[in-house]
Amino acid sequence: MEDIFKRAAQLGLEIKYWNAFGELRAVSPEVLAKLVDALAPADAPGQSQIVRGSCEASVAPAQAYQGDAAARRRMWALAVQLYGIRSRRNWGHGDFSDLLALIDLAADVGAAGIGLNPLHALFDDRAELASPYSPNSRLFLNPLYTDVEALPEFPGPQVAGVQRDIERLRDQRLVDYERVARVKARALKLAHENFLRGGNTERRRAFDRFRAQRGTTLARFACFELLRRRFAGPWWDWPQQWRTADAQSLERLRADEGPAVEFFEFVQWAAHEQLERCRARCAERRLPIGLYLDVAVGVRNDGFDAWCDQKAIVSGVAIGAPPDELNRGGQNWGLAAFNPIALEMQQFEPFRRMLRASMQYSGAVRLDHVLGLQRLYLIPHRVPASEGTYIRCPFEALLAVTALTSVEQKCIVIGEDLGTVPEKFRETLASWGVWSYQVMLFERTAGGGFVRPESYREQALVTFATHDLPTFAAWREGRDLAVKQALAIDPGESGEQRERAIEALRQAIGQRGIEASEAVEFTSVARYLADAPSRLVVISIEDVLRVLDQTNVPGTINEYPNWRHRLPIDVEDLRQQPGLLAVADIMRSAGRGASGA
Numbered sequence: 001m002e003d004i005f006k007r008a009a010q011l012g013l014e015i016k017y018w019n020a021f022g023e024l025r026a027v028s029p030e031v032l033a034k035l036v037d038a039l040a041p042a043d044a045p046g047q048s049q050i051v052r053g054s055c056e057a058s059v060a061p062a063q064a065y066q067g068d069a070a071a072r073r074r075m076w077a078l079a080v081q082l083y084g085i086r087s088r089r090n091w092g093h094g095d096f097s098d099l100l101a102l103i104d105l106a107a108d109v110g111a112a113g114i115g116l117n118p119l120h121a122l123f124d125d126r127a128e129l130a131s132p133y134s135p136n137s138r139l140f141l142n143p144l145y146t147d148v149e150a151l152p153e154f155p156g157p158q159v160a161g162v163q164r165d166i167e168r169l170r171d172q173r174l175v176d177y178e179r180v181a182r183v184k185a186r187a188l189k190l191a192h193e194n195f196l197r198g199g200n201t202e203r204r205r206a207f208d209r210f211r212a213q214r215g216t217t218l219a220r221f222a223c224f225e226l227l228r229r230r231f232a233g234p235w236w237d238w239p240q241q242w243r244t245a246d247a248q249s250l251e252r253l254r255a256d257e258g259p260a261v262e263f264f265e266f267v268q269w270a271a272h273e274q275l276e277r278c279r280a281r282c283a284e285r286r287l288p289i290g291l292y293l294d295v296a297v298g299v300r301n302d303g304f305d306a307w308c309d310q311k312a313i314v315s316g317v318a319i320g321a322p323p324d325e326l327n328r329g330g331q332n333w334g335l336a337a338f339n340p341i342a343l344e345m346q347q348f349e350p351f352r353r354m355l356r357a358s359m360q361y362s363g364a365v366r367l368d369h370v371l372g373l374q375r376l377y378l379i380p381h382r383v384p385a386s387e388g389t390y391i392r393c394p395f396e397a398l399l400a401v402t403a404l405t406s407v408e409q410k411c412i413v414i415g416e417d418l419g420t421v422p423e424k425f426r427e428t429l430a431s432w433g434v435w436s437y438q439v440m441l442f443e444r445t446a447g448g449g450f451v452r453p454e455s456y457r458e459q460a461l462v463t464f465a466t467h468d469l470p471t472f473a474a475w476r477e478g479r480d481l482a483v484k485q486a487l488a489i490d491p492g493e494s495g496e497q498r499e500r501a502i503e504a505l506r507q508a509i510g511q512r513g514i515e516a517s518e519a520v521e522f523t524s525v526a527r528y529l530a531d532a533p534s535r536l537v538v539i540s541i542e543d544v545l546r547v548l549d550q551t552n553v554p555g556t557i558n559e560y561p562n563w564r565h566r567l568p569i570d571v572e573d574l575r576q577q578p579g580l581l582a583v584a585d586i587m588r589s590a591g592r593g594a595s596g597a
Helices: 002-010 029-039 054-059 096-109 163-170 177-198 201-230 247-256 258-284 304-308 340-345 349-359 395-409 425-431 472-477 479-486 495-511 522-530 571-576 578-589
Strands: 016-018 024-026 075-080 113-116 137-141 290-295 317-321 331-336 364-367 375-380 389-392 412-415 436-439 460-463 536-540
Touching (some): 002 029, 029 317, 075 096, 096 258, 096 578, 177 258, 247 258, 258 290, 290 349, 349 364, 472 522, 522 536
Parallel strands (some): 364 412
Antiparallel strands (some): 317 331, 375 389
């Protein structure tokens, strides 16, 4: 028994921890034994033998990239859920051509960039699993964002026989992921067949360059996508020879199934080229930030990343959170995380590769649940979420890698640091140049009032809410409370408490001399946030358009249409929206617009 506690401690597992209720909780030896088995590679030295982060800290820059020195100090960006963009030409799911239009819109209204949901690869053949925060892989892109009609090899919807499907998909109020995926898969297969038969020399060379640049990782991803469709169930239940990314087996598969494997490489190339075009458009339009992408905290256990690098990612274990006031049973997010011991043994290369995958396209990234760089709450499979424990991570070394990659890619890093964080945590992030993430709904005094804009941190992104919270219109009208009550979810707030919060907002706005009607408008909130010293204010397009539907209701799967809502108007009509023009004027007046200081 003593050995398991000793071994757990050597690996960085906490055998006791203070929970949200102020209690010191002892972790059972059975749970520790399962975690030790999952975490300790056979060739791993004990943690005490590892010099933490010395190699990274010695070469890391003093801070992460802080943005173009010539750009204005205070900026704003427009945030969208790209899948929900409606247009007169897309196929019922926002795509990279829509993103090009949004980039031009941002430039025209003086915004510094466009904020996006994660674009990670999902299971496109199981498209109903739509959460962008539960990726198949953080190294590759979701092909549903590809504008198939923009591919030279695609002969057009009429020839492909998908015109009627597209028209039906455009008319849907919600994204019909399964049908979108089927139609796009059929169209992409036709484009690839045409590419194989008659791709021009220039396109073929570009494709070959892409394959060479992405190397064995792309080849393995393509093989995994083919194998996933061939075998039922998760990869650990596949025939033995395919349960690992064995190089010889995969070479034989490629020799036997060349065009079928190449199809998935072609699909990734198409997505990459279009997103790269968006990055280039940001540069052409001189957007100081350009694209701002979210990076999910983990990956699906049954996805590519977990299969491809089984040493770097902990199998048989999920990350989550221990019990607290709102979740008495704890939370299991169903995601796999990096193994901190294996990361050190691999000199953090898998972590660096994951960062580069998003940073190569963007001027800023947000690391979801950045607390995971310091410690992660781990839950063995078939163990209740309340029975897990924390593992300490090489925090300074991970920050050093983050800073190094950030400077290399010229990409600002924002850490999603919401909730209760360890002492000095935010100060450590700041010392490495990682910006904080401040949400107005959470920035409240002990008495329930809203803190003054001057209290926000300078090195920070500030916004009204998040994708897991109600839109401004829904919050003001109590729509979110009604939705949760109808779903038998504790709303965490009574109607009376909400009314007091709305009154507190009205008072906070009024104290600054900002005119506010009886029903506070979002433009008043935008003015309030614009006054903050923070480097970046992010405005959600849903708030500009007074949308009531919440993007995601935590605690639900099929009970609520998470990640499916489409905007009420087409992207082609956004620039005529009075709300957007009013927000743009507010930001310009506050010194955040294109002509601001």
